[in-house]
Amino acid sequence: MAKTTGKLELRALTKEFGNGSEKVVAVKELSLTINPGEFVTLLGPSGCGKTTALRMVAGFETPTSGQVLLDGEDLSALTPDRRPMGMVFQSYALFPHMTVFDNVAYGLKVKKFSTAQIKKEVGEILDSMNLAHLTNRAPNQLSGGQQQRVALARAMVVRPKVLLFDEPLSNLDAKLRAQMRIEIRSIQRRLGITSIFVTHDQDEAMSLSDRIVVMRNAVVEQSGTPEEIYRRPSSVFVADFIGRSNFLSVNEVKKGGSGKVSVEASGVRLKVNAHPKALKSAHPHLLVRPESVSVKKSSASSKSRKANEGIVKNVVFYGNHVEYSIDTPNQTIAAVVSDPVYDEIVPVGAVAKIDFDESRAWLLPSDSAVIASEE
Amino acid sequence: MALKRSGTKYDIFTKIALVLVVAIVFFLIILPLLNILIYSTQPTGSAIITNAFSDEVIRQILWNTMKLGLTVAFLGTLLGFIMAYTQARVEFRGKKVLHIINLVPIISPPFAFATAVIVLFGRSGIITRGVFDWRPTLYGYTGLVLVLTLSFFPIAYMNLLGMLRSLDPALDEAGSSLGASKWRIFRTVTLPLLIPGFAGSFLLLFIESIADLANPLIIGGNYTVLASRAYMAINGDYDIPMAAGYSFLLLLPALLVFLVQRYWAQRKSVVSVTGKPSGRPTVVTSPIARFFLLSVTFLLTSLIVMVYATVVLGAFVKIIGVENSFTLEHFRYLLGGFANAAVKATTFLALIATPLAGIFGMLIAWLVIRKVRRGSEALDFLGMLGIAVPGTVIGIGYAITYNDPVKIGGVTVFPQVAGGAAIFGGAIAIVMVYIIRSSPAGQRSGISLLQQIDPSIEEASASLGASGGRTFRLVTLPLISGAFLSGLMYAFAHSMTTLSPIIFLVTPDISILTQKILAEADQGRYGNVFALCCMLIVLIMVIGGLINLLVRRFQVSTDRPLVTGR
Ligand SMILES: Nc1ncnc2c1ncn2[C@@H]1O[C@H](COP(=O)(O)OP(=O)(O)OP(=O)(O)O)[C@@H](O)[C@H]1O
Ligand SMILES: [Mg+2]
Numbered sequence: 001m002a003k004t005t006g007k008l009e010l011r012a013l014t015k016e017f018g019n020g021s022e023k024v025v026a027v028k029e030l031s032l033t034i035n036p037g038e039f040v041t042l043l044g045p046s047g048c049g050k051t052t053a054l055r056m057v058a059g060f061e062t063p064t065s066g067q068v069l070l071d072g073e074d075l076s077a078l079t080p081d082r083r084p085m086g087m088v089f090q091s092y093a094l095f096p097h098m099t100v101f102d103n104v105a106y107g108l109k110v111k112k113f114s115t116a117q118i119k120k121e122v123g124e125i126l127d128s129m130n131l132a133h134l135t136n137r138a139p140n141q142l143s144g145g146q147q148q149r150v151a152l153a154r155a156m157v158v159r160p161k162v163l164l165f166d167e168p169l170s171n172l173d174a175k176l177r178a179q180m181r182i183e184i185r186s187i188q189r190r191l192g193i194t195s196i197f198v199t200h201d202q203d204e205a206m207s208l209s210d211r212i213v214v215m216r217n218a219v220v221e222q223s224g225t226p227e228e229i230y231r232r233p234s235s236v237f238v239a240d241f242i243g244r245s246n247f248l249s250v251n252e253v254k255k256g257g258s259g260k261v262s263v264e265a266s267g268v269r270l271k272v273n274a275h276p277k278a279l280k281s282a283h284p285h286l287l288v289r290p291e292s293v294s295v296k297k298s299s300a301s302s303k304s305r306k307a308n309e310g311i312v313k314n315v316v317f318y319g320n321h322v323e324y325s326i327d328t329p330n331q332t333i334a335a336v337v338s339d340p341v342y343d344e345i346v347p348v349g350a351v352a353k354i355d356f357d358e359s360r361a362w363l364l365p366s367d368s369a370v371i372a373s374e375e
Numbered sequence: 376m377a378l379k380r381s382g383t384k385y386d387i388f389t390k391i392a393l394v395l396v397v398a399i400v401f402f403l404i405i406l407p408l409l410n411i412l413i414y415s416t417q418p419t420g421s422a423i424i425t426n427a428f429s430d431e432v433i434r435q436i437l438w439n440t441m442k443l444g445l446t447v448a449f450l451g452t453l454l455g456f457i458m459a460y461t462q463a464r465v466e467f468r469g470k471k472v473l474h475i476i477n478l479v480p481i482i483s484p485p486f487a488f489a490t491a492v493i494v495l496f497g498r499s500g501i502i503t504r505g506v507f508d509w510r511p512t513l514y515g516y517t518g519l520v521l522v523l524t525l526s527f528f529p530i531a532y533m534n535l536l537g538m539l540r541s542l543d544p545a546l547d548e549a550g551s552s553l554g555a556s557k558w559r560i561f562r563t564v565t566l567p568l569l570i571p572g573f574a575g576s577f578l579l580l581f582i583e584s585i586a587d588l589a590n591p592l593i594i595g596g597n598y599t600v601l602a603s604r605a606y607m608a609i610n611g612d613y614d615i616p617m618a619a620g621y622s623f624l625l626l627l628p629a630l631l632v633f634l635v636q637r638y639w640a641q642r643k644s645v646v647s648v649t650g651k652p653s654g655r656p657t658v659v660t661s662p663i664a665r666f667f668l669l670s671v672t673f674l675l676t677s678l679i680v681m682v683y684a685t686v687v688l689g690a691f692v693k694i695i696g697v698e699n700s701f702t703l704e705h706f707r708y709l710l711g712g713f714a715n716a717a718v719k720a721t722t723f724l725a726l727i728a729t730p731l732a733g734i735f736g737m738l739i740a741w742l743v744i745r746k747v748r749r750g751s752e753a754l755d756f757l758g759m760l761g762i763a764v765p766g767t768v769i770g771i772g773y774a775i776t777y778n779d780p781v782k783i784g785g786v787t788v789f790p791q792v793a794g795g796a797a798i799f800g801g802a803i804a805i806v807m808v809y810i811i812r813s814s815p816a817g818q819r820s821g822i823s824l825l826q827q828i829d830p831s832i833e834e835a836s837a838s839l840g841a842s843g844g845r846t847f848r849l850v851t852l853p854l855i856s857g858a859f860l861s862g863l864m865y866a867f868a869h870s871m872t873t874l875s876p877i878i879f880l881v882t883p884d885i886s887i888l889t890q891k892i893l894a895e896a897d898q899g900r901y902g903n904v905f906a907l908c909c910m911l912i913v914l915i916m917v918i919g920g921l922i923n924l925l926v927r928r929f930q931v932s933t934d935r936p937l938v939t940g941r
Contacts, residue, residue, distance in 0.1 A: 060548055060655075080551040087552040093545035097567045106563075107553030151549075158553060 005071050006036040006161040006194035008057070013066035015052050026052040028218040029066070034211075037192040039185070041205040044215035045241070050198040051166055053215075057196060058164050059083050070161060081110075085162040086155030086193075090170060092147045094139035100126070100150050101135045107158035125153045129187075145176045152184065156191065163188065165197040169204065181207055202242050206230070214238050234275060236364055239287050246293065246333050248286040248356075250363070253279065261363055266328055267307025270356060274363035281365035292360040293335035295324055297346050298353040309353050312346050326352055388843030389746045396739055400757045402789055403811040404764065406781070407772025411626070414619035414775055423620030437624065440585050440600040443516065444628075447523040447584040452576045454524065454675060455531025456569075461668040462532075463539040465659045476676050479683070481529045482868040482915060485589035486892050487908045488522045490901050491685040493594060494695055496521075501685075501696040514596030522594055523584045525678065530583065531576035538572040539565075540656075547657040557657065578636035582629050586765030588875035589889075593896050601625040602767040602875065609879065615775060622768040633763040637756070689905035705906035714891055714907060721888040722914060724802055725870035728809030729922070732870075733863040735810060736817025741851055743818075744825040745833065746843075758818045761811035766875030769808060774879040777804050793880050800884025805877060809870040816869065817862025824855050863922055868915050 013030040016023055027049040034040050042050040055061040057068055059080035068075045075083055086107075094103050101122055108118045126132045129149050139147060148168060155163060165184075169177045185208050188195050199205055205212050206226045213223045214237075222234040233239035236247060248265040256262035261274040265286050278284040298309050305311075310328035322345055324335040333354060346352040385393070414420055427433050458477055462470060480488070496503045497513045504510055513521070542565070550560040591603040599607075601621050608618035659665055689695040693702050709715075739758040743751045761769075777793035791797045793804035832854070836846040852859070874889040881890045888911055895903040 058548075058552060060551075080548065081554045081556055083552075085552060087549065089545040089549060091543050091545050093543055093549035095546060095549070095564055095568075097570075106550070106555070110554040110559065154549075154553070164552075 004036060006192075007071050008032075008034040008162055008194055008196075009067075009069040009072075010034075010053075010057065011067045011069065013053065013056055013068065014064045015049070015056060015061060016064045025218050027056070030215075030220060032213060032220070032223065034194055034196065036194055039188055039195045039197065039208060039210045041197045041199060041209040041212045042215060043199060043202065043205040043212055043241075044221075046200060048215045049218045050200070050215055054164050054166055054196060054198050057162070058085055058087050084160050085164055086158060086160035087164045088148075088151050088155050088166070088168045090167045092139075092151040092168075092171075094147055094150055094154075096139050099136050099138060100131065100142070103139065103150055104154045104157050107154065111158065121157055125157045129153050129183075144172050145180060148172065148180060149183070152187070156187070156193070159191075161194060163193045163195040165195065167199055168197075169199075170201070177204070184208070206242070214241060216241075231360070232273075232275070232362060233287065233364065234277075236285060236287075236366070239362075239364060244290050244334060244336075246288045246290065246331075247364075248288060248333075249330065250284060250286050253284060253363075255279070263363060265356070266330060266354075268356070270358040270361060272358050272361040272363050275365055277365040278363040283366040285364045285366060286356075287362045287364050288356050289360065290323070290334040290336040291338065292357040293333060294355045294357070295326070295335050295337055295346055296353045296355075297344070298351045300351050300353075305351050308355070309351055312348050312350055312352050315345060315348055317345065324352070326354060328354070385746065386843040388847065389742070392738060392742060393747070396735075396742065396754070397757070399735065400760070400811075403807050404760045404769065404772075405757075406789075407769060407776045408626070408760075408764065410775045411619045411622050411768060411772045414616045415623040417616035417619075419614050420616030420618075420620035420623070423617060424623055427624055433624075436599050436601055436604050436621075439516075439598055440602075440625070441628075443519055443523070443598075443600060444581040444585040446520050447527060448577045448580040450520065450524045451528040451580040451584075452531045452535075452573055454528040454671075455533075455576060456535050456573070457668060457671050458528070458532045458675065459534075459536035459539055461672045462536055464656060465665060465668050467669060473672065473676055476679055477532050478529055480526050480679065481533075482872065483526070483683075484872045484892065484908045484911045485874045485889060486593055486896050486904055487686050488526050488682055489518075489590050489593040490896055490904045490908075491682040491689070492518065492522050492525075494685055494689065494901060495681060499696075512596075514594055515598040518594040518596075519590055519598060522590050523587060525682070526590075527580050527583050528675075530579055534576045534579070535569060535572045538569055542568060542656075544656045551657070557659070557661065560657070575636055578632050582632050582636075582763070582765075585625065586629060586767065586875070588765075588767045588878070589893065592893065602765060605767050605771060606878065609771060609774070615771075618771050619775070622765075622771050625765050626768050629765050629768075630763055633759075637759075686905045686908050689901060690909045692902070694902060695905075705902045706910075709903060709906055709910070713903075714888065714910070717886040717888045717891045718910065718914070720802070720885050721871060722918065724806050724885075724887075725809060725867055726918070728806045728813065728870050729863055729867040731806075732810045732814040732866040733817045733859055736814035736819075736862055736866075737821045737852070737855060737859055739814070739818045740821025740825055740855075741847060744822055745830060745851075755818075755822070759815045761813075762815045766812065766873065767879075769811070770876035770879035773804050773808060773876065794882060797882075801880060801882040802885050804880050805885065805887065808876045808880065809866075809873070812873055812876065813866030813869045816865040817859065820862050821855055821859070825851075828854055860923065864919050867919055867922060871911060871915050 010030055010032040013027055014025070015027045016025050018024055030049075030053055032040070042053060044050055052061060056063050059075065059078060059082075063076075070084070095106065098106070104122045104126065105118050108121055113121070123132070126135060129152070131146065131149055131153060134142060134146060134150075139150070142150065148171075151168070168184075169180055172180060181204060197204075197208060209226055211223060212226055212229045214221045214229065216237055222229060222238045224232070229238060229242055233242065239245045239247075250263040250265045252262075252264045254262045256271045259273075260271045261279065262269060262271050263284075263286060264270075270286070272286065274284075298305065300306070300309055307329055310326040310333065312324060313327050313332065314325040316323045317340075321336055321338040322340045324337070324346070326333045326335060335354060415424060423433060427437060462474055462477075493500070493513060495501050496511070497518075498504070498510045500513075511517075546564055546568075547560050550564050551557075555563070585600070586602060588602040588606060591598070591600050592606065595603055601624055605618045605621035605625065608614050608621055659668065685695060690705055691701055691703070692699045693704070736758070739754065743755045743758070747754055773793055777789075777791060777797070780787045780791045781789035792807065793801045797803065833846055833850055836850045837843075841849065872889060874893065877887050878890055878893065881887055888907060892904055892907045892911075895901075895907065
């Protein structure tokens with residue numbers, strides 16, 4: 001059900017707080033086009049400007065420069081109450097003096113719907129979200145998950161063109177969070193509402209989004225589908241922020257065949273995919289996710305081992321997978337072996353031979369700041 | 376409540392503390408109240424009570440009292456709200472200064488307002504007559520409403536400002552994102568959420584204004600209220616049972632309203648905030664609203680500033696508005712013998728009472744929140760009686776009770792502490808009044824602080840083998856010392872400026888500053904009144920500052936009470 005309205009464009013949105021020496025640039029030249037019905041997540045570490053960006057879209061912050069356009073119309077002159085957007089807050093912001101019904105009906109009353117219509121609309125949405133039995137409760141008589149759903153119903157009942165979420169799940173426990181994720185996504189799909197979701201939880205971002213926008217220090221670091229972000233990160237920072245990573249230092253970078261690049265890492269020659277900038281970078285890094293590292297027992301002694309052999313420092317058995325950390329001559333490698341065969345786990349202190357899956361490796365330009373701070 | 380330990384028995388320290396607290400409360404307030412009840416059953420007393428509604432004079436006094444209380448409560452709450460809303464939601468320069476100016480009336484001496492308002496706006500007022508050639512009559516209802524509203528609105532201001540600031544800004548933003556205009560959000564979200572605050576402020580102001588004695592004496596004119604009538608019964612009719620009768624009539628509504636107010640305060644929990652509040656408070660931008668709010672604020676603030684300017688100037692000129700030449704004659708007269716003894720006695724007694732009141736309030740707070748399981752409500756209420764009961768009633772109760780030794784079956788259980796013949800010239804009774812009147816402030820701040828501190832911190836001390844007393848001294852007290860300090864400061868300022876109970880307890884040997892002010896105001900010697908007010912304010916600031924320094928030195932740094940984890 002492709003919708004035709006709800007196309008959101010952010011053009012070079014910038015927000016500065018304070019002035020003079022205390023000036024903080026919270027968001028710098030954020031440009032983004034979000035298609036109707038698309039679900040976009042803003043992801044990044046604390047303080048990178050996600051909330052500020054979202055609040056500029058909602059109209060709660062006035063951009064220092066730049067514009068927000070909805071279906072081609074510039075929203076700059078509109079106050080938040082004039083923008084056809086719904087917002088779900090981290091604190092839910094349910095009106096504590098109103099019942100669930102009155103909370104959800106609030107926006108419809110503002111829009112001067114008739115009493116009968118309000119009753120119908122509110123009833124329907126509460127029904128669809130399994131909240132019907134709570135209609136006359138006060139917000140403080142609800143559980144966290146229920147409050148969250150009421151907040152969602154309240155924002156959606158007015159049929160906004162855009163839904164904005166600012167870490168709406170961060171106050172819930174892990175299990176409820178996973179459940180609410182699915183719920184939010186299915187409702188959003190059903191209604192086809194363009195959505196921006198702010199979070200610093202990578203699982204949330206991966207599982208919810210059509211597209212993830214990774215922010216860092218007020219600027220967009222990368223924007224892409226969850227798969228692109230995970231497999232084809234544009235920087236060490238992004239790779240490191242999403243999932244776990246091994247960054248191998250490489251020698252002898254050469255152009256390989258069929259668009260690939262040939263590198264030597266840990267004494268082994270690999271043919272890998274590479275970021276366009278990686279070839280020009282002075283010290284590119286090879287990203288290998290721990291699950292792309294295979295681990296085997298080796299007969300070599302700890303003295304005679306080769307560059308791709310290491311001593312097992314730590315093993316943790318989780319049942320369906322094993323996590324290793326292995327000391328090689330160059331660095332410590334993290335490896336995750338799923339579904340391990342009985343009695344084939346390499347014990348601590350033994351020598352293990354590691355292999356990298358070259359089809360899943362990715363060569364990155366260097367990003368000295370992050371690497372330095374990691375160590 | 377999860378804040379209390381359950382299942383454990385009271386330890387020795389708790390038991391002793393409980394018995395002590397109850398005994399102190401008994402002698403400091405219950406016994407005087409009981410005596411009021413007993414005396415009010417005597418003929419002239421019971422006549423007042425039984426004829427309260429049939430006797431036209433008494434009915435008029437009752438009505439005057441209620442009318443005054445309701446008007447001041449309404450206007451004070453309204454003004455307090457406008458000031459608080461402006462402070463919280465309007466952006467303008469000089470906000471902080473304004474905040475401080477709004478709080479000053481809380482610790483100002485009685486009469487400062489009444490006398491300054493007479494000088495400024497009375498029949499021959501500097502402004503009324505001087506500027507507008509208008510000669511209004513201030514004495515009576517109008518003047519009382521003006522003066523009491525000015526003196527008490529800061530209570531509502533503080534109350535409502537605190538509530539406004541604790542509202543999650545996201546609530547306004549949620550309304551806004553649902554399409555509601557700012558005005559609509561104000562009506563449908565902000566105002567309803569403040570209802571408990573309005574109710575609480577209204578009731579508190581009502582209690583304060585019906586209990587006030589100082590202003591009705593100075594500016595009341597023929598407008599008699601219960602407090603001033605009870606005072607007249609003692610000082611004009613010399614009829615103690617009659618005074619007890621009027622006291623009873625005053626005590627009843629005061630206690631009733633106090634209880635209702637507490638009930639409201641407890642329902643305040645509607646304002647539950649889940650998660651961390653986000654966003655920033657909505658700022659008023661509409662030019663009309665800004666103009667209205669800022670005008671009211673400006674008017675009220677300039678009124679307060681004018682009053683204090685009058686007090687200070689009035690102290691240094693011959694007769695302000697009439698003969699405006701600089702003089703030190705008022706101070707010379709006061710310090711040349713008239714007020715020396717009073718300055719010394721007031722300061723000395725307030726200094727004795729202050730730490731005692733502070734510790735007493737904290738002790739009750741600790742017992743109420745941490746120790747007492749059943750009856751903590753009652754204990755809290757007992758501790759608060761000192762401000763719930765009008766000062767006039769306390770004073771009369773003390774005069775009845777402690778002008779003779781308290782005897783049960785011929786055995787003296789409490790010595791005579793009030794009146795000229797008592798030990799130390801009646802000073803002990805005054806200290807007792809200071810304590811019971813000021814400890815509730817410490818108790819309140821202690822309670823709110825203890826509610827935020829995780830009880831497991833104290834449990835950790837107990838599990839390490841510390842006794843109850845040791846835990847209180849080594850763990851609890853240092854943690855709540857911040858509240859203790861603010862409680863102390865308030866207690867001291869309050870003691871120094873209290874009048875209504877003291878009037879009944881001063882003796883030829885012990886005179887108190889506030890009572891000296893009354894005497895001078897009565898004689899119309901406003902220059903002396905202003906000079907005395909200035910001295911009182913300077914004393915409060917200097918000694919308050921010293922207490923602050925002293926306590927700081929012994930205080931553990933508890934800027935951030937530990938409330939980590941759950
Ligand atoms: N009102 C403000 N005044 C000054 N600085 C601000 C203000 N609001 C945000 N900032 C600053 O702007 C930067 C971005 O803040 P923002 O709230 O957008 O971060 P965030 O990405 O949402 O972080 P988090 O994940 O912790 O919520 C921060 O450095 C913050 O300190
Ligand atoms: Mg944020």
